Amino acid sequence: MIDLKSMTPEELAAWFREQGEPAFRAKQVFQWLYRGAVSFDEMTDLPKVLRQKLEEHCFLTAPQVARKQVSAQDGTIKYLWRLSDGNCIETVLMRYKHGNTVCISCQVGCRMGCAFCASTLGGKVRDLTPAEMVDQVLFTQLDSGEPVSNIVLMGIGEPLDNMDTVLKFLTLVNQPNGLNIGMRHISLSTCGLADQIDKLAQHRLQLTLSVSLHAPDDETRSRLMPVNRSVGVEKLMAACRRYFQTTGRRISYEYAMIDGVNDSDWQAELLARLLKGTPGHVNLIPLNDVEESPLKPSRRVAAFQRRLEGHGVTVTVRRKLGGDIDASCGQLRRKAMAQTLGRNDGRKEADIP
Numbered sequence: 001m002i003d004l005k006s007m008t009p010e011e012l013a014a015w016f017r018e019q020g021e022p023a024f025r026a027k028q029v030f031q032w033l034y035r036g037a038v039s040f041d042e043m044t045d046l047p048k049v050l051r052q053k054l055e056e057h058c059f060l061t062a063p064q065v066a067r068k069q070v071s072a073q074d075g076t077i078k079y080l081w082r083l084s085d086g087n088c089i090e091t092v093l094m095r096y097k098h099g100n101t102v103c104i105s106c107q108v109g110c111r112m113g114c115a116f117c118a119s120t121l122g123g124k125v126r127d128l129t130p131a132e133m134v135d136q137v138l139f140t141q142l143d144s145g146e147p148v149s150n151i152v153l154m155g156i157g158e159p160l161d162n163m164d165t166v167l168k169f170l171t172l173v174n175q176p177n178g179l180n181i182g183m184r185h186i187s188l189s190t191c192g193l194a195d196q197i198d199k200l201a202q203h204r205l206q207l208t209l210s211v212s213l214h215a216p217d218d219e220t221r222s223r224l225m226p227v228n229r230s231v232g233v234e235k236l237m238a239a240c241r242r243y244f245q246t247t248g249r250r251i252s253y254e255y256a257m258i259d260g261v262n263d264s265d266w267q268a269e270l271l272a273r274l275l276k277g278t279p280g281h282v283n284l285i286p287l288n289d290v291e292e293s294p295l296k297p298s299r300r301v302a303a304f305q306r307r308l309e310g311h312g313v314t315v316t317v318r319r320k321l322g323g324d325i326d327a328s329c330g331q332l333r334r335k336a337m338a339q340t341l342g343r344n345d346g347r348k349e350a351d352i353p
């Protein structure tokens with residue numbers, strides 16, 4: 001069966017041509033997809049025979065809302081979507097002055113194993129398809145009635161571990177007849193897969209690359225992020241420098257502040273030294289408390305920020321949105337799974353009510 005929404009307009013045109021259909025049919029279908037059509041019957045400007053043919057050969061993805069939580073504090077909306085195979089993923093809609101941003105997932109679970117992150121606790125189940133990524137933007141917009149102007153790939157999963165799909169997704173959301181979201185309105189966050197950063201650089205995209213650094217020294221970073229045991233801070237920073245040289249885009253370094261682990265003065269000093277000579281900026285993130293984790297939020301965010309700024313580093317501190325609705329990544333999926341399934345009884349996410 002053909003996954004129509006994972007196809008670019010060019011691929012759709014080629015497919016319709018192969019079927020002996022005129023090119024404008026591909027355009028009509030593309031528009032229906034981005035209006036959120038969930039069945040071919042809705043595509044009323046297509047001849048009935050064509051609709052039947054599509055029904056036979058193709059399918060349309062449409063996630064169902066498994067849970068929806070709206071923050072009373074700031075209007076942040078968190079969706080837990082149920083996909084067609086019963087797996088669940090999360091999307092968050094955040095409202096900022098400069099427009100609405102959706103934070104989307106790229107995998108069901110994650111295999112990176114970061115010690116502070118709820119998304120990785122059950123490992124990776126599977127990659128998402130381009131359509132399942134597009135659907136998060138599309139159906140968040142349709143369900144909430146809020147237009148989306150920015151996308152951040154900071155939900156569940158590691159984007160550079162599902163790179164071809166992510167690249168396709170970027171092409172799709174860019175389409176003027178579809179979501180029409182420009183690259184400069186998109187951020188992609190990675191745990192720091194150096195080789196993949198090099199590959200991404202070759203595409204010279206205008207998006208913002210965020211690198212989850214979280215520690216400037218190998219000992220701490222390897223403890224927090226298993227990926228560092230093979231890459232290492234030095235190799236990662238070298239890839240970041242190459243990325244900047246190739247794309248001309250400044251990198252944003254994410255740094256979740258963890259009590260007594262990565263928040264000491266010497267680490268601020270070392271971080272400032274690492275960033276010397278590479279334009280970039282540091283985004284300090286107050287750690288979200290994950291129940292299963294012994295790591296706790298730092299109490300030294302302001303002091304750490306001042307020390308970095310003392311060395312001329314540009315620093316922002318992330319404002320916390322949706323704190324009352326488990327808005328940070330992976331937490332709602334975990335909770336829903338745990339509540340319904342007990343911890344480990346092997347039942348599937350499809351059983352989440």
Ligand code: SAH
Nearest residue numbers: 117154157158189190191212254256287288
């Ligand atoms: N896999 C990608 C994107 C998903 S995570 C990455 O690692 O960047 C998005 C961001 O949230 C990352 O910077 C991640 O390290 C951070 N994060 C994960 N769990 C967190 C927590 N409990 N508190 C604060 N930030 C967290």
